[in-house]
Amino acid sequence: MKTAPFDLARIGDGLAFAAAVGDLDAALDRSDGAVVSAPPGTGKTTLVPPMLANRTSGRVIVTQPRRVAARAAARRLADLDGSPLGERVGFTVRGDRQIRDTARIEVVTAGILLRRLLADPALDGVGAVVIDEVHERALETDLLIGLLGEVRELRDDLALIAMSATLDADAVAAAVGTTDSPAPIVAQTVPQHPLTERWAPSAAPRLDERGVTRSFLDHVAQVATSAARDAGASADTLVFAPGAREVAEIARRLRGAGGDFDIRELHGQLPAADQDAVIRGREATDPPRIIVTTSLAESSLTVPGVRVVVDTCLSRQPQRDAARGMSGLVTVPTSRSSAVQRAGRATREGPGTVVRCVDERTYAAAPARPAPEIATTDLTEAALLLACWGTPGGTGLRLLDPLPADSLAGSASVLRGLGAIDDDGRATDEGRQLARIPADPRLARALRDGGSLVGGRLAAEVVALLGGQARIADADAAAALVTLRGRRGGDHRAWEQETRRLQRFTASEDSAHRGTDDVGLVIALAFPERIARRVTRGADGATFLLASGTRAGITGPLADAEWLAVADVARASGRAAAGTGAIIRSAAVIDERHVEQAASHLITDRVEAEFADGRVVARRERRIGAIVRSSVPVRVSAQDGQNAVRRAVESGGLGILTWSDAADDLRRRLALLHRQLGDPWPDVSDRGLLAALDTWLGPELAALAGGAPVARLDLAPALRRLLPWPAASEFDALAQERLEVPSGSRVRIAYPPFDDPDARPVVAVKLQECFGWAQTPRIVGGRVPVLFHLLSPAGRPLAVTDDLASFWSGAYAQVRAEMRGRYPKHPWPEDPWAAAPTRHTKKRDASTR
Template structure:
């Protein structure tokens, strides 16, 4: 390996970060880690690697979150070094490698280094690792920080540097270092050139249920074309950079700008265009070339620098992966760009002088955007990450110093996926099969489909399907089989990249034949990867078809696949409106399969079982054969006692005790028990709905058995069931503590109305005719004297006259007013002037007199 030092003076000529090299070198004299914070375009990615190479004899690894950035950084440094790419400076990305034994600086994607760590945990021959663009919080970058922390515990000579344009440097310094000894921070700032902010909001919505609207793309293109013409008039040497959320929008905006703005070289820049096209944009243009309008995705925010830009047009939209836990799916969603990212986008216009940013939103919308991006670990599927950690020996990230822990719910789902494909054991450790899958550079489910599908459909077709799904390629009309056919015929800009990826996938199959097999088996390969997404059509209309996935999710599809009875779904995303046909999700990539193929791929999801339900007060049952949530056949049957009990319990837990018709006696007993529990506590039981549902076996077991055997719910006596809750021997005093009736002075036994269970502030009520209570001074109290009865004193016709819980006060005061008003209305009934001395009665004056006369006349 050559030991010739890089010429830092020549490489750093014109780069502002050259002024910070001494500070970084001083920091590394006393530490093997450091944090570098510097704005985009200052030269940190170009200068830090050769600085480290000049201090060590081994290789320097530099990670980038994107392939485009890794491929761009290596030629840039090699050019400044005066050496060919692949000699002293090289790169490795998925499907492409340019290095040699003499390579001192190697640019790689974070994913490449992660898999390299699995085969070489000690990073033999590597003296330093630089993790660039940490602020983007890509999942693979976060994992690298954790794994390299463990490597450095064994290799105290390994230098680790984290670099970013904007980051929480202090927090990261304690992760890379320790809280007691944080990594030193090198914060390089440069004077900013003036930036002019302009606002150009659209009158039409930016987003609808299908994503970015055509009207908004038209708006961005018009704003770009007009602003570019004005800029070219003032500064013919300046270029324009336009930010769009994804590759589709990049292409649509670029096409519209070409139609609207003549005399410009309109270029696209995103991860799906061929490497040669990417290189041509990043190199810049010659003086005699026409001015450029570059339409790009977020990769140009900070990962790479596009020279010559003086105007930025920002759609203020970004696309990122989002996991939908309720439907078990992960897809790309489009949202407002975080303000920190928008600031970086705008900064691309002021790298070389004063610049302008035009944001295609109003200031209020911009201010309402999130301040920073959400870390990818919090939003994306974790199956690949969980397998890598299991192979590393840290299941779930246990023991690693991560910036953020893996979310528990997402991790649980990921581990369940890995167990289902045999990649991990019950303890979360990687199995031999899992380690083999981890060596295949794709999602573990696709790796399993490649390995299992090759013997069934041929290695070539399995590799073609996996390369398409895993390669983030476009699938027109959602039809994967049609997309494979087009790529085979070299149609579309993705064909060459796909062909290279197919050849790479073939290297991981035992039979590397290139024979092309029938496209009829495309769906089988997809189903092997995602058996829970096997789907059956449940509805079809002019707008498309709705399918039920084995996972239980409903999703809509339009186009040629609407006629299929069965689908294997590769990509499904949350959606609304017409595109989702009311299902809540839309199928974005799938292929038709047969029912036999579905059963083969989803054999572990097949079940023959009895589904019992408690509906309308009765247990009914059907014998069903299912593939996950998909019913293959169904016929009526008689439920066993166990199945019936299960159905009743499920209904009770789902609908509550209102599935029963409560008799007056049951309601009364329920309320009496609730009063004693509330006022006296133990041993009187809690009879709230929640408590009763939690202890069904303690009071309702015989009734559940009766329902399971076919007894209708209306024939059950819940009062008898509730009496099982009476605590013995305290139950002997139940009727005294909470009597069913109260004897009043007239001799009548009047029912006590107890308050509802869910109304603790209410009181027991006795509604009785006023005349029956004459002379009663002491208000009765229940529950060992704790609760006074509330009297509703009634007229002879049963209408309320007064409400009181203090009879003595009533006779001494308000009674006189009541007497004055009522004696003329009810003259046949006694209204004595002195209620204390009057005989209580429930009869009229004449009848009462006859009853009291000794001869009865």
């Protein structure tokens, strides 16, 4: 039976976006996709879904980036429709669902819709999808745009609407549209209520090596109290902090400051009931509220009654360190566009005030926009989803930004280690099983495999702890688990709810609390590459080497452990990092038996040969990734020895070998022939010799592998193996070793360096030995003239020339004038053409006549 349409006039009463509904309706008449751009609070999230529901017989799916926003949007629309929540408008979020088969509109988080697409790629029964808050550039939202673009190629009846308060509309329109034409853009602007800006910088720094400073939190609490008092009893105050820990710290300070205020917290770790209570607002007779929140309330929520915003101008965002193979949340300055969004919370219902806890210069120096999550966060879960979709790496999808290649490569490596994808990047059966578990693939593996090893309850407890945002004191995950088990309250309820949800995905029915000795095993199943062994221990803590090769520091009780399973490691400086540049933020003790159980694919037992200090040495090493468990010297095999020398030469260059004068001279002569004549004369550059290493250096490699020191090798015979036959018979004629000069001396030719193509072959000879020599000699078949360094009797350069005839006719006269007084015993004839060349003094020449 066809259900009654939504009453858009009643739902849109008083909403600014009601004026633009007709424009959107007209845009959808000519296109199955559209982009909606309108300021926060105008009613687009409220009006667009029912308008679409009236156009289609299918269900309308609306995505929100956060669970609290999804629940709030569904409740508000159901209230305006006058229907019970779930009957015509419902929601589905992780761990909570209120919807019936009769519902026309379903509000979900983006992650829910992504997993639903894997199970039902055609989205049967869905007539339209609305992707809200696109400007936040959440990873899951970006992926949805790409995947839904492919769905619409199969279903021309599926409408797709992308909505945002502030966005690059043209770029989004290109992604939402078709290959032939972008989607139409429906934009609406409305007059804004006046906003008063105030600046309240802190005298103390906002951040230090540990994060947000206590003194800055004190300052924010003082500013919030003062601003709330100035606003009066009718206004609520919204305080933006970077994370849940700072929210709790500021709220604690506000409660301790006294005053007739209702202090509330709002962040993603709170139970749903506590979040929803904040969003519902307060009665007029209730005391004014100071609501301390994360970026959760930045744009996707309307918190009623707020007229004052206090902004720390700090945000938490994901960041990946490719060099160390780690990722995590870091505290950074809030972008200016996000700060504008925060300030807008104060003017949704009337004139408002924003107090920023920085000065104007610091605010102006902040980035203009936040970085898209796709560019900064770990992509392992996204990479598995795309592999299951059949588009490894997002190839062929119209995404707002491509996935970064280095991050994607790291994620693919992790997934191959889990057996989730094959060498071509396609999802395996194992990968598809892991993708069905609503968690990061690594945590999914720990949940599934850990359930059979340690019991389903403990595995789910640990995964719920690691997947949440609870702060782990002293980095001790096992101690944090004990604390959560013993608590009653918000943290415990949220963790317990998540534990029960996750346990449904384990094969084990075990539900009893177990000891915490196996916490490390569950963590190691998720992050085998983060198994770590202590390498140093000092007064300030310890340094651990992770199987991935990263070193990280830790303080506290876990510093005494020999082995740790590390769940979270992040970039850091200061004492806790122990000079490593990284700090362990969450870990548990693990024994070696569990190490082998969790990381069997990382265990190696092999002989490692290396070329060091001119000799080949070998050791047998047992490793877990980069961690050496044992190492003993052994006799090296011929093949291992040769490979070690080859690696050393390829990495350190040919300079690690000992080059005699004869070998160096031979290489220079061959290099000149190769430059001048090309083939068949060999390339003896470093690159050329490395490419032909076995050809010319094979016997020497074998000798080194057998233990011979590099100093004993003679490389000249080795290089002669490269001489081409039969052309080799011409070698000494083309690049002779010596040149006979008119005096009868045979002078060595100094050939240019092998890597200097502009240098010339040089003959350094006393000037008197060349009297009468008119024709400058040439080598390499007459192609290359020799450059003469004509020397004094004492061997000092007098002239440099490759034109002897010009020298005798010109410059010689000046040289003679300057030198004959200095060297009177040697001949300096006025006519060098007629003088006999000699290498002796005048007296010795006379005595021999």
